[in-house]
Structures are given as structure tokens and as C-alpha cells.
Amino acid sequence: MLDVRRLRxxxxxxxxxxxAAVARAHAYTASAVSQQLAALQREAGVPLLEHTGRGVTLTPAATALVRHAETILAALEAATATLAAARTGLSGAVRIGAFPSAVPTLLPAALVALGRDHPALDLMVTELDPVDMPDALRDGRLDVALWHDYDIAPVESDPGVDSVRLLDEKVFLAVPADGPPDDRPGGRPGGRPDDAIASTRDAAWIVGSPGTLCHTVAMRVCQAAGFTAGVRHHADDFTAVLALVAAGQGVALVPELGATRPPADVRLVPLDVHRRTRIAYRRGAGGHPVVAACVAALESSTRAYLAPPAQE
Structure with a gap:
């Protein structure tokens, strides 16, 4: 019988x-991980690892076993969900991950609703960049995550993660509002929003930290327009980004959730680029009542946030 922990x-x-990376992820020593993998190989009865220099690679049998492991781990998540559904009431820790611009916009009302309807839940929020979400879900550091990508930089599906669609946002080019129209990106008479990025070829850019999804998107948008962005500043908070734009420090990309209250000295040019947000959780966990409650609360809070203001 194959040990599930070793399969993981x-x-x-x-x-x-x-x-070494596996050891860090599980807070084990590298020696302990090696011993567990050696035991799994004995259980399997076929070679699973090949030594290549100081590292190891998976054999074809191991690669096939990993695919089965994903299915097995998802089935265990589903079994846990079934047992949880048989209990009365929702309780325990719920670890929710969110990207920065979702924390002040979509998340507060959802947390209020969850706390009101399920007071025994212990809600814990962690702010993370989307590139870190899948690992955090797989490792059990998160139970639910607000996870996004962009149509110009799609993220490959992860076999260990399921998700439901939540929100599509338009992305804007944020530029200083001063200056004559002919000097402003997208501001030429008869100009199209598609021309806006090309007109920033010689502008200074404000982008996210290297390695973040926002940084990747800015680079790809400029590459699609035929140039490499001249980066002057790195900032990951859109309030800070817009403040820098307002101070004439450069131009930047900002999605709708990050541009709810732009400074008066900033003009937002709509682009044909969209950010796509999903509610993600471990594969097989969608039927867990806690996950289902989080999904419902986030969907409701998003609808309320996007609803037009009531007329007085």
C-alpha cells in the first residue's frame, strides 16, 4: 500500500x-524527505528517482505516479468535505489569501457576512501575490484564495487547484493629467486607446516588483507594443503607484479595483487588457461547507461592490 504522505x-x-525545496515547504530536513521518498520507492517496487549530479529527476514511472497522486489527494479532499458536511455548524480556522487590491474592496463585506452567519469560524487573511497562491493552497497555508491572472499573461491551470470565476476588470494606463492633449498618451485628437501604450515608448514606467504578476504584465504590454518599458520605480501598492503617477514620476498599469479613487492629477486611459479574478481552493474541496460558505460570501460581496450606487 502506498503511503499518502509520501505521495504528497x-x-x-x-x-x-x-x-531541498520540498523540505523547506514541509519544514522537514532534506535527509527526512530523502528517506521518505526512498521508502515510497520500496513500496512502489520500481525506481522512482534518478540521481543527476547533486540532484534527482523523476523516472517515467514516478511521473505517472504523480498524476495518480493528484487524483488521490483530490479524492481525500472530497472525502474530508463529505465528512465536514455531516457535522452541525461551521467552525475552525479558515485561511483566506487575497491580492492587495482585493483586501480593501471585495474582502471586508465577505468577512463581515461570514462572521455574522458562522461565528465559530476563525477567519484569517493573508495578503499574497497571485504567483504565490497555488503553492500556499497546496501546502495547506491557505484554504481559499482570491487568485487572478490577465488575458495578456494567462496562468497555466494547476492540477491541484480548482476555482470558480468571480470578476473580470478592465485595466487602465495611468498617466499624469497635466500637459496638452497632444502630449498625453491616448489624448491625441482621433487617437484610440490602443495607441496609448505605444505613445509611452519614451516615458518612465512604474511597475511591480520583479517576480510579481503585475511586473510581468507591464513588461508584456510594452513588448506587445514593440518596446521595452523604461522602468524608473517599483511599487506594489496601487495607491502608491497612483501617487507616483500624480507626482509626474511616470506611467503605470492599474486595474479597476486599484483605481477606485484616483488622484485628481491622474488620468486613466482604458486599455484592451483585462484582469480575471477567480476564487480558488484545493482540488476536491469545493464541496466542503466552509469553502462553499466562503465562495458564496465572496460572490455576494463582489456583486454588492459592483452594484451601481442607489439613487437618492
Whole structure:
């Protein structure tokens, strides 16, 4: 019989690439991970790892076993969900991950609703960049995550993660509002929003930190327009980004949730680029009553946030 905990280690080795990385993810020593993988190989009765220099690679049998491991781990999540549904009431810790611009916009009303309807839940929020969400879900550091990508920088589907669509947002080019129209991106008479990025070829850019999804998107948008962005500043908070734009420090990309209250000295040019937000959770966990409650609360809070203001 194959040990599920060892299967999880093999799955993570396929994902992370090194035994040292797996050890860090599970707070084990590298020696302990190696011993567990060796025991799994004995259980399997076939070679699973090949030593290549100081590292290891998976054999074809191990790669096939990883695919089965994903299915097995998802089935265990589903079984846990079934048992949880048989209990009365919702309780326990719920770890929710969110990207920065969702925390002050979509999340507060959802947290209020969850706390009101399920007071025994212990709600804990962690702000993360989307690139870190899948690993945090897989490792159990998160139970639910607000996770996004962009149509110009789509994220590959993760076999260990399921999700439901929540929101599509338009992305804007944020530019200083001063100056004559002919000098402003997208502001030429008869100009199209599609021309806006090309007109920033010689502008200074404000982008996210290297390695973040926002940084990748800014680079790709400029590359699609035929140039490399001249980066002057790195900032990950859209309030800070817009303040820098207002101070004449450069131009930037800002999605709708990050541009709810732009400074008066900033003009927002709509682009044909969209950010796509999903509610993500471990594969198989969608039927868990806590996950279902979080999904329902986030969907409701998003509808309320997007609803037009009531007429007085």
C-alpha cells in the first residue's frame, strides 16, 4: 500500500524540483524527505528517482505516479468535505489569501457576512501575490484564495487547484493629467486607446516588483507594443503607484479595483487588457461547507461592490 504522505512529497518534488525545496515547504530536513521518498520507492517496487549530479529527476514511472497522486489527494479532499458536511455548524480556522487590491474592496463585506452567519469560524487573511497562491493552497497555508491572472499573461491551470470565476476588470494606463492633449498618451485628437501604450515608448514606467504578476504584465504590454518599458520605480501598492503617477514620476498599469479613487492629477486611459479574478481552493474541496460558505460570501460581496450606487 502506498503511503499518502509520501505521495504528497513525490508530487511536491515534481512541482518544486529539488529535495531541498520540498523540505523547506514541509519544514522537514532534506535527509527526512530523502528517506521518505526512498521508502515510497520500496513500496512502489520500481525506481522512482534518478540521481543527476547533486540532484534527482523523476523516472517515467514516478511521473505517472504523480498524476495518480493528484487524483488521490483530490479524492481525500472530497472525502474530508463529505465528512465536514455531516457535522452541525461551521467552525475552525479558515485561511483566506487575497491580492492587495482585493483586501480593501471585495474582502471586508465577505468577512463581515461570514462572521455574522458562522461565528465559530476563525477567519484569517493573508495578503499574497497571485504567483504565490497555488503553492500556499497546496501546502495547506491557505484554504481559499482570491487568485487572478490577465488575458495578456494567462496562468497555466494547476492540477491541484480548482476555482470558480468571480470578476473580470478592465485595466487602465495611468498617466499624469497635466500637459496638452497632444502630449498625453491616448489624448491625441482621433487617437484610440490602443495607441496609448505605444505613445509611452519614451516615458518612465512604474511597475511591480520583479517576480510579481503585475511586473510581468507591464513588461508584456510594452513588448506587445514593440518596446521595452523604461522602468524608473517599483511599487506594489496601487495607491502608491497612483501617487507616483500624480507626482509626474511616470506611467503605470492599474486595474479597476486599484483605481477606485484616483488622484485628481491622474488620468486613466482604458486599455484592451483585462484582469480575471477567480476564487480558488484545493482540488476536491469545493464541496466542503466552509469553502462553499466562503465562495458564496465572496460572490455576494463582489456583486454588492459592483452594484451601481442607489439613487437618492
Amino acid at each position: 512529497l513525490l508530487r511536491d518534488l515534481a512541482r518544486l524540483g529539488t529535495i
